[in-house]
Amino acid sequence: MKKSIEIPILFGSAGLAAVGAVTGCNSQKDNGKRMNIVYIMCDDHSFQTISAYGHALSQLAPTPNIDRLAAQGIRFDRAYVENSLSTPSRACLMTGLYSHQNGQTMLSNVMDSTVTFVPQLMQAAGYQTAVIGKWHMLCEPKGFDTFRVLRDQGEYYNPVFKTPESKGQYIREEGYTTDLITDHAIEFLENRDKDKPFLLYVHHKAPHRSWMPDFKYLDLYEDVEFPLPETFYDDYATRGAAMQEQRMRIEQDMSMLYDLKLYGYEGSTHEYDGPRMLEYALGSMTDEERERWYAAYARNNASFFANQDKMTEEDILKWKYQRYIKDYVRVIKSVDDSVGEILDYLEANGLMDNTMIVYTSDQGFYMGEHGWFDKRFMYEESFRTPLIVYYPGGKGGKTSQTLVQNLDFGPTFLDIAGAPQPENMYGVSMLPVLKKDGATPRKWRETLYYHFYDHTPEHNVLRHDGIFDSRYKLIHFYDETGAIPSYEEFFDLQADPNELNNVIDDPKYKKLVDKFSRQLTETRAKIGVTEY
Ligand code: SGN
Ligand code: CA
Helix, strand or coil, X not given: CCCCCCCCCCCCHHHHHHHHHHHCCCCCCCCCCCCEEEEEEECCCCHHHCHHHCCHHHHHCCCHHHHHHHHHCEEECCEECCCCCHHHHHHHHHHCCCHHXXXXXXXXXXXXXXXXXXXXXXXXXXXXXXXXXXXXXXXXXXXXXXXEEECCCCCCECCEEECHHHCCCCEECCCEHHHHHHHHHHXXXXXXXXXXXXXXXXXXXXXXXXXXXXXXXXXXXXXXXXXCCCCCCCCCCCCCHHHHXXXXXXXXXXXXCCCCCCCCCCCCCCHHHCHHHHHHHHCCXXXXXXXXXXXXXXXXXXXXXXXXXXXXXXXXXXHHHHHHHHHHHHHHHHHHHHHHHHHHHHHHCCCHHHEEEEEEECCCCCCCHHHECCCCCCCHHHHECCEEEECCCCCCCEEECCCEEXXXXXXXXXXXXXXXCCCCCCCCCCHHHHHCCCCCCCCCCCCEEEEECCCCCCCCCCEEEEEECCCEEEEEEECCCCCCCCEEEEEECCCCCXXXXXXXXXXXXXXXXXXXXXXXXXXXXXXXXXXX
């Protein structure tokens, strides 16, 4: 892999001290004047499964607590990420920098350890900081008064956590991970230094693959039939090699045992359906839990095995879709409970008047659109992410069409703390938007830049970057090995919200395509992207 270019980092340790001087709050008591921040981020949570967003799926599996937050806050309909994958997205959140700036372009590479983290700047500005849950970066947590982080992706049951006290060791805890993360988040709120404002990141592991629900929800929605998305049978016509060659199809890339828990099924040729991946998923359960688990799925698998001989390929595909969605929304049920518990705590402790609450995900996720699961692409379902923000004093129940990106969290948090935004952060503080109940300020960005790099065999999505302005989207696909020639796609989301019709060669769009190509070139130059 080529090394990303060096960008000077504005704040060294002298800069951190300067932040304290600017805010005047380095060591003084804040007396609760500056706003606290609770940032809740799930892993792979689609907006299609949050009922406040109104999608058909979520109407059958509602999220009353996330909706409760939306009823008091702002639902952003145009919130996007800059690289739709966990580790890069987390690195962007933590540094306020694009992937090519912080070096965390892919899942597996190591980011530049000299880069300043936003929580370091928040600490210097007088905030108490904590992160609880999924960390998923190879570097150590930096800038936190306390942390409790999962190993790698984390386990769904009885996970191991690392804390400052555990001295590099991971220690196993008993319970369902979503609940443990919630309990530890509340523990932090309870035990924090009440003289300081706080920034708490609550990072759920859920609902990441392989979508393992809590026991109490294993039968939930069993009798519900979830509708197929309009693009479920997309034939990928008009679009290029990346779409044809990806490996994210429910039909052939989702495994019957590891992903879909059809234990005892004998027809699988999927590489994940061997003992190694089953151990990966279920290995942290106790023997008794594993028995309960198998018994629950045996009950729900019985009708599949009873009808298997009569099932066509399409019947099997539809069964896979139902099982996938059901397990996914069961996992979401626990996440929604978690949001409810955190809101209850903040309400009961008089914190709602002075705490901003964010609910979001590290990217979007395909719930069968284009026949897919997973993410990575700049197409809407993965590029776009849910974002709901409660900002004290706001009217509540508002929706926002303002174009925002995960790059904006760093600048927003610093703005709330009254700390300056480092020059190398290209994001924009959302504070003016929040203060105006979601309305777009007169001077606001017109386009967003996206860049995905992690072209690995697991889901085989070609590298791509692109520009989007809320209506038109230009995507440039390229292959770092040179085996596939670069090409572009262009979509008009007003005419074609499902992005089925690539109009790159349509003369009607020529002027727009040229304009977007120019903007893409200019943006790359402005922010220092050298690989594309
Ligand atoms: C794992 C998953 C992939 C997923 C990546 C990235 N496979 O490798 O399906 O795309 O994580 O996800 S699994 O067999 O381990 O479940 S991310 O959210 O961390 O970016
Ligand atoms: Ca993720």
